[in-house]
Amino acid sequence: MGRRICAPSPVPTSSSSQSVAESRVPSSSPTMLAPITQSVIESMSRSYDASVQQSLKKLRHHSFVITDPHLYGHPIVYASDGFLDMSGYLAEEVLGRNPKFLQGPDTDRQSVFQIRDSVCEGRACHVVLLNYTKQGWPFQIVLHMAPVFSQNDRRLLHFVGAQTPLCDCSTRLEKQAVQSAPTLLGRQNGPYAFLGQKGLLNTKNASRLPFSNGSYSGSQKKKKMKVALTVLQLVIHELTKSSELKSAEVLRSRYLSENAETALCSSLTLALTRIQQSFVISNPNFPGMPVVYASDMFLHLTGYQKDEVIGRNCKFLQGQNTDARVVQQIRDCIKAEKACTVQVLNYRKDGLPFWNLLHVAPVRDHTAKIAYFVGVQWELGSNCCQTSDIAPVMQQLGAVGAIKVAVRSLQGQGLRRSFGP
Structure with missing residues (x-):
């Protein structure tokens, strides 16, 4: 990171070198950056399956x-690692900023306008552009940009911009991309690659790009163009595939939510509303063990709305600092059909963490078969490990007892409606 790439002229000597380098630095300095907003952080997760990050990491050596x-x-x-390495910036200096910060005094305005027009019209474009590294060194790139559309309702989701520098400093990256091309291009129909709703790009004619006058041969230009296009x-293949998975996940969650809403009869729901504790009830007989009931106190504690909880597995409360060993302990107890009490770090909807004293217990029907699992939450103070108060545990056990009474007392008529044979 931070190395000078593809400088078109030698480094000046004497004391003038510093002033020349400074004159090349674009006007927007990354030293005083606003914090990355939550909307930027959540942009990818709103449109793609959780696996998209891992899929894109496989392409991290390429610049996009x-x-x-x-x-x-x-x-x-x-921003890929390849892009950060090429430009010299850190991820926190890039995320949340428009790519125009890479431009400088000698960047061709016509190419910039061409990019802007393509964005406004939601179509693909390809240009040669002069960008600047963080240190101020100019380097020329082939830029291929294209929109990504939702596979479900054809909404515009994002734009992808792939860059290849017009120099020999990325030979390894070019080789990797070209080797990957047959695998992807084999999935396309004929010579056209689908790059969004309005972006059919003819790969046979893709070499006809408006290259600037320079010392690059025609074969070099064509090779750079092919790398960027590939x-x-x-990238778009991975995003499209992940968008399809996301759409399937949303439909499945909606289906589970609709079924979970009707999985409890009104009499049982009314009985559960009288229990003034933070708790959720999950159905182990549904795929994914979704939540079928969430108390008002649980919604207040976590900040979620009812329709954001019903039909989902409780793992949505977990975050990056949640102890995986505690999570596994909960899973083991559920698998063994036993109760357990743990202290686990959970996260509210707004991303703020809280220590949760969680009691999980099975709820059996009159035949001793497990009908539900209940999870009762109790928010602990920041110094959670020193708590010795038994009152929360007693209240949690009381809530579990009340839930068991409600379930068994209504076990006869209408406890659960039947879906299917």
Whole structure:
């Protein structure tokens, strides 16, 4: 990171070198950056399956960025390691900013206008552009940009911009991209690659790009163009596949939510509303063990709405600092059909963490078969490990007892409605 790349002229000597380098630095300095907003952080997760991050990491050696046209300023919401290495910036200096910060005094305005027009019209484009590294060194790139559309309702999701520098400093990256091309291009129909709703790009004619006059041969230019196009296709393929998974996940969650809403009869729901504790009830007989009931106190504690909880597995409360060993302990107890009490770090909807004294217990029907699992939450103070108060545990056990009474007393008529044979 931070190395000078593809400088078109030798480094000046004597004391003038510093002033020359400073004159090349674009006007927007990254030293005073606003914090990355939550909308930028959540941009990818709103449109793609959770696996998209891992899929894009496989392409980290290539240079590309993903931007969100729906956020103010059309900022970068994902930047590959290859892009960061090429430009010399850190991720926190890039995310949330419009890519125009890479431009400088000698960047061709016509190419910039061509990019802007393509964004406004939601179509693909390819240009040669002069960008600047963080240290101020100019380098020329082939830029292939294209929109990504939802596979479900054809909404515009993001733009992808793949860059290849017009120099020999990325031979290894070019080789990787070209080797990956047959795998992806084999999935396309004929010579055209689908790059969004309005973006059919003819790969046979893709070499006809408006290259600036320079010392690059025709074969070099064509090779650079092919690399950038291939990287673009690889990234869009991963995003398209992840968008399809996300759509399937949303439909499945909606189905579970609709079924979970009707899984409890009104009499049982009324009985549960009288229990003034933070708790959820999950059905182990549904795929994914979704929540079928969430108390008002649980919604108040976590900040979620009812329709954001019903039909989901409770793991949505977990976060990056949640102890995986505690999570596994809960899973083991559920598998063994036993009760357990743990202290676990959970996260509210707004991302704020809280220590949760969680009691999980099975709820059996009159035949001793497990009908539900109940999880009762109790928010602990910041110094959670020193708590010795038994009152929370007693209240949790009382809530579990009340839930068991409610379930068994209504076990006869209408406890659960039947779906299917």
